[in-house]
Amino acid sequence: MTVDLDKYAKPGKGYYIALGLEGSANKLGVGVIKHNLGQLSTTNRAEVLSNIRDTYITPPGEGFLPRDTARHHRNWVVRVIKKALIEAKIKGTDIDCICFTQGPGMGAPLQSVVVAARTLAQLWDLPLVGVNHCVGHIEMGREITGADNPVVLYVSGGNTQVIAYSKQRYRIFGETLDIAIGNCLDRFARTLKIPNEPAPGYNIEQMAKKGKHLVNLPYTVKGMDLSMSGILAHVEGLAKDMFGKQNKKLVDVESGEPITAEDLCFSLQEILFSMLVEITERAIAHVNSNQVLIVGGVGSNERLQEMMKLMIQDRKNGQIYATDERFCIDNGIMIAHAGLLGYRTGQTNELWNTICTQRFRTDEVFVKWRDD
């Protein structure tokens, strides 16, 4: 049994095209996707026509604030939409629906983008489709990697969740109890005054590669959930001792060698990623799966992918799926893709129903396009 995805197809048209707008955090993304009629499969893949992103980068030591991020998105949204249309070589008349991120995310940036979506939808008389950001990541990850029913580890600046599909919902098996993993890494990057270009997490990853000594940090898995704010406070304390006024020298217990900023990055990654691997492995055991799909910005971290791979290799037919930065880091194409799946199963949002919300849980979405 499969869901009929062509009940709402336009007569005489062999394909669908969706425009997707994303702006829930500091990335502004616009993408154009094409689905041909029929089920998506290995022989009938979704086609990425364009995927443009413009990231709001703040100076080292500074995070991105909602107001400033919203201003960035407002400044660029029309230009980025135009660029996406140009690259995709499509006209407004080719488009079936305009998809936008309805949440979760930062309120002001979300709102600044939906204004453009609403205006364009009315100008060109196209339906709007609101998309859950997390579901966007999951569906794009599945489509790109071909993982059909994986346990999903969703790790980004604002979210940390272990998710598995059951009965038309993406259900949350475990999640952070306080801050997201990307937030933890970003904030530590700020403490060390590491540049935010191209991404703070990327720069931590590069520094961690040079780390050798594992510094003792708290390990805080709480059942299926995890807590990271205590770890952040601890490692920030160490960094302040080392690089602040006190100028305290820390040494590695075994070798007697001095601890460096690189060692701190390395240790922070190792401890955080071990926690993720633990709860992911438990979720896999629960649902009897052997596939793990990693999505979200932190998912582009190669060390995390490597650690997850070591775990999954010990399982029978274990398989890990991950995507590269084009699809891991927030983008418009995933919103277009997930929105189009919704559209093909009858979802459209009237204008009054396009209000964005900062809190929008993954399991609130009824996954109409799957029935396995």
Place this chain on the structure above:
Amino acid sequence: MAGVSSQQSVEELPYKLTLKVPFETARQALIASQTLSPDPILKGNELDVTYDAEDTTLLLKFSGISDRVIRVAISNVIDNLKTIVECIDEFDGKKDVLFEEE
């Protein structure tokens, strides 16, 4: 771009202000009003905003508990209007246009 008129009355929300924003067509004014109106007003007991399209004019009526509240609200609405106007400039009547690199 806007004609501003201000008057006060002794209601619950004593500070009032009306913005009139002209558009090229009635449809554009309507689209602007329908784009702005879905979003809820924060602090509903301190501020009220209504959006209307009258012919080619977008009518924005603000009433608030203080002039400060109104100033913040107007600033927000104008930020959003900029996006709307830019969208109209770039895309209105161009649904069947294939855009090209300039």
